Amino acid sequence: MTFARPDHTSDLDTLPLMPAWVTSARAETLEDVAFLSGATLNHLHLVLGCQEVPQALLRDKLALRAAAACVAFSGRPERDAELRDAVHLLRPGDLPGPAGETYLAWRRAAERPVSIKALSRALPTLEPGQIAAWLDAGKGAPVTRAAMALEAVLREAPRADEAALILADAALAQSLGWGNLMPLLATGLKRADLRKHGDDLRSACHRALISSVVGAVRLAADLARRATHLKAVAPKLRAKGAGDAVEMFLTRDVVAPSALPLPDRAARRLCDRLVDLGAVRELTGRDTFRLYGV
Template identity: 35%
Template sequence: MMPPEPSPIAVLPLHLPAWATRCLVERGGTDRAVPAGPAQTGAALAVLDAAVTAAVPYAGAWADRLALTAAAAAVARSGRPEDEAALRDLVAVTPGAPAGPAGPVLGASLWLAAGPPGPRWSDLPSLIAGLGARSGGLPDELAQALAAAADRPCPLAAAAAALQAVLAVRPGRDALAVWAADLVLARWLGWPHGLPLVGLGLPQGRCRFLLKIFFARFGRQNKCPGQAESIGLQS
């Protein structure tokens, strides 16, 4: 059996600058995590941007693997039993879109990993409907709201606006809100495919708390990280 392909970050000479990690340790100590500030967040996005845009041959497999992990986390947060292995089986045995109750979450995650979201924006209403926002013209309205969110002046404000847009009309749809934030983030950054940065950054059991912090800090104002305090996501 061939070993799994490494991620671009593991192969390319990419790393966070020493100051980005040193100041976190100095502020919180080695035994206590502290919120990442604007400088650390920007440094992390720069490293990720270099990895995503490097166009390494296995970038698609890397993105799909992260999408599968994020989908499994979202499914677990919703209380369903499907794990990564079960979701992988859905892809293997379903000729089209993944079927079953967990299918829409997995399908949306894989869609985000498959390419740049901007040129495929017309797919959003059906994906949004599958993630639980079906009534009336809500899928189209949310697609328009997410496009507006992507026009915010910085990526974190854009992601927070996406969270706010979803939670304002569907407070219980965490999977949709998190996916929307990652979608808007990928569009704002101009990435060739999305990554589940928000989806993988939400610990089990703290989704609602972190979502509230995220859009409370950035969602109601057009603030860039340099104009705001550190965000509530952990480095």
């Protein structure tokens, strides 16, 4: 299947809409689900070609979703809010804990172009040669290759769900010609799916992508609107370093004021100003240790 990139998209109204038949169709056979997952991936490819979509921000938010899914697979109680706190409120010398490590792994895997070096950074306990072998374990169409990579990892390391899902998404990205990994499979698969094999696993991956890609496309459209608004209000910000701060908001799921390139008080004022302008949201509901995001 050829994934064509649109020539130009200069207006948010031109963001392509997911065809209704993709989400309403009922797929019974492997061929049916393969066709529908291919349609959703093709549509996501078109959306990613739209310049209004803040791709780094989209990947970071999808990384949080994938991390939350992996943490749930392991039986841990942490969800989005706890994962954000575990990573974004870290102080020098602090350890993020097991759930925070999972979140960091997904963020690191998604933030740089797919390569053995980048994947080794995300999965430091694995040898680069092992990562390369698992990444190349699959052959054939993109989703088949991803499913085979997933199965290869779990066959040799049955408890390495996180690594298996990261490498499966990396194999998918490489097959589709995407520069960066898009965290997709973890949010669509069920825990029981990870113990399937062969055609059953491929079918599960196709079904997972149908649901997760539809969610990713909706998120991309929402982020495109929010990013456009943030860029529109940016000229109203007069604080020194405000431009760099805006760029951080356009690439990260959340930002702590202490991470901004401004003095503490100025950073908090800038965040409050952006909230007043409707450009970012405060996501914790707390009076202290706040986190802000587009």
